[in-house]
Amino acid sequence: MPPVRSSGVLLFRRGGNGVEVLLGHMGGPFWARKDDGAWSIPKGEHGPDEDGEAAARREFAEELGRPVPAAALHPLGEVRGRKLLTVWAAEGDLDATAISSGTFPLEWPPRSGRVQEFPEIDRAAWFDLTTARAKIVQAQLPFLDRLAAHLAG
Template sequence: MTDKRSAGILVYRWTSGKVEVLLGHMGGPFWARKDEGAWSIPKGEYEPDEQAHAAAAREFTEELGLPVPEGEWLPLGEVTYGRSGGGRKTLTVWAIEGDLDPDTIVPGTFEMEWPPRSGRKAEFPEIDRAAWFDLPTAELKLGKGQRPYLATLAGVITPQ
């Protein structure tokens, strides 16, 4: 099985001299009652013929319903996570400084069979809410595979 490739954008801002990041809570019934480890950088999969940069912008807008903030794209690199032998994903992320209002998101949706084995399809938001978090809190909220990006971000931005 080949690894899946995803790309995303981690928006950050400065508040009282500390950096905060915008994360999305994963939508759907599996994540509804979870908090720690149930948040994500806005991201999505792309095909080999698409550029990661373009996919990151497309997925950001699809997941949040907002345009990518204007500004410099700071490369945060690639992280591969998941289980060997299947289910592995390589994620490429950029950081962009911006100050978006989480209350204005209009999430994209996905369809899945729900309840399981019912034969019925239901539609769910890709991200059911978004929020700003300081880096220590974001470390708890993010899924484990995405946490390395927080340290990378802290190392490439200049404190204000």
């Protein structure tokens, strides 16, 4: 059985604080009171026959309500965990306070029979690379290292 594929875009910008990356805080009740280790690169699942870069752009737009503000993407490779995650880096800027995330249904509280809608991403923020290392889910850490290596030349 082939692995479940997921693709995303790690948006970055350069400024007075050095390089910053845009991460989304995962939505839903499980993540509501978590901060460190609860932020993610905007990403989502796609079929094995779908172009990964196209899926990454689509999922970025679905999770943040804004298209990727860059034409060129740089591949950061894959990381295999529960899913096979492929990420591209893009240099650009957007207002993290103006996101509008898609939602997902979840029975909450568990076994209540009540299905509620929760945002995929409940907020987004810019983080310098050091802070991002504490905020991002552990499995996605290699992408921060790969971005730093790419920018170092």
